[in-house]
Amino acid sequence: MSNVSGSNEDMPSKTQSTITLDRKDAVVENDYNPFEHRTLEHKTSTIGAFFHLLKSSLGSGILAMPMAFKNIGLIPGSIGTVVVAVIATHCVHILVSTSRDVCKATKTPSLSYTDTCETVFKIGPRKLRPYSLHVRYFVDAAMAGVCLGGTSVYVIFIASSLKDIFDHLTPQHILSVEVYCCILLLPLIIITQIRYLKFLVPFSLFSNLCLIVTFGITCYYTFHDIPTPSEAKLVVDISRWPLFLSTAIFAMEGINVVMPVENEMAKPEKFLGCPGVLNFTMIFVAVLYGVVGIFGYLKYGNEVMGSVTINLPQDEILALIAKFLVAIAVFFTYCLQMYAPMDIIWTRLKPHIGSGYHNSAQILLRTLSVVLTVVLAIAIPDLGLLIGLVGAIFFSTLGILIPVIVQTVHKWNKTSLGSYLLWKNGCLLIIYFIVLISGCYSAVRDILIKYSSM
Secondary structure (H helix, E strand, C coil): CCCCCCCCCCCCCCCCCCCCCCCCCCCCCCCCCHHHHCCCCCCECHHHHHHHHHHHHCCHHHHHHHHHHHCCCHHHHHHHHHHHHHHHHHHHHHHHHHHHHHHHHHCCCCCCHHHHHHHHHHCCCHHHHHHHHHHHHHHHHHHHHHHHHHHHHHHHHHHHHHHHHHHHHCCCCCCCHHHHHHHHHHHHHHHHCCCCHHHHHHHHHHHHHHHHHHHHHHHHHHCCCCCCCCCCCCCCCHHHHHHHHHHHHHHHCCHHHHHHHHHCECCHHHCCCCCHHHHHHHHHHHHHHHHHHHHHHHHHHHHCCCCHHHHCCCCCHHHHHHHHHHHHHHHHHHHHHHHHHHHHHHHHHHHHCCHHHHHHHHHHHHHHHHHHHHHHHHHCCCHHHHHHHHHHHHHHHHHHHHHHHHHHHHHHHHCCCCCHHHHHHHHHHHHHHHHHHHHHHHHHHHHHHHHHCC
16 A cells, blocks of 8 residues: 555645635736745755655555456556556646646645645635635545545554464464454554654654565565466456556555645755656656566465465565564554544544543544544455455545546636546546446455355
8 A cells, every 4th residue: 555644734724825716806926936935944855755755655555566466467457557657647747736826826835735625616616616615624534534544454454464473373373354453453542642743753764664674575575486387367357457446546646645745845846847756756656566566466376465465475484574574564654644634633623622621532533533443444354355445435536536626626717618628637537436436346346245155
């Protein structure tokens, strides 16, 4: 899964524009350059921006790519990986471009993802302006859904890894994935009570180190002794393809951290363009995901699991270390990913709660949120199917639907009905609904088939 950022970029902006919202009175100075008005204490270099963006797209999701290829086959999987990467890159591009246009129009140095969406509707077509606050709530909900859905996947990820380890170490005590989810409940509640981002930095560094070591060990096993002939199929039945699309979107999407990265760059003009930070990062990501997906599927065939680390040998120390490290890494990543939705939800609740109850309310909110993710994980204790469901609903909405609608609204008064932009965005909306409907249908169908027979 791609990391689901715990950034606070979706907190209500304190720098929203106060310009008149009537287009007749609004004065747009084309020579206003928002880059020149960004006063940042710690600016990010171009190389630093590349690594931040790479980290947001490269997470535990890459370990699910072999399973994604199992649902589509080698040939369409290779093509599909490129297509998903192109769509994801384009949607990030139109979001950033729209944000820059809005910054110029409102004379604002920078805007977050949520602020961009709200402001587009505020200064957009007159009939849509009353819905700007509702748009903010919808985007906040989508962001929270991505984080909460992603953390539910993390719970299954950790539980599956622990089960795989202890099934080997203690074969006389075999426990189900659901039991391991319940065991994780208390530790997750405790670690999620950390409320300040600066205290989470050490956990982030340690989890990154664990993921790097795990990825290296996994590649060693994956690229070694690939069976000939392999069980991998060139093309799989088309009814399985939607699970590939939703899994690939889940794995690659990192759009929720794009605006913070671009806003904090020392040279933000190098973010877009050719080659540009965005294009270079996504090319690298697409190639890496494709290679891992192809070779992981070639190695393990139809036996490949939701995380390829579960396929590693149970009787070798190096493989057990990889399984343990990935469980530790995802455990610490869980609290990082919970930061954003907790901040979004608490911002909405705080004004309605007395100051004397703020601490107790925060503890209760964080506890209930963890319980919600664990309950969802227990309800769908299959890593692959949960990834497909979360990717189809939340990641596609945040990564495709919202950027497309925001750009369309922003350009509406400057665009004719037969323009390329409307046709292009119409096609992207069709793709979104295909992913949403077919991905949900396939995941729910497989869930019912799998658990109705138990």
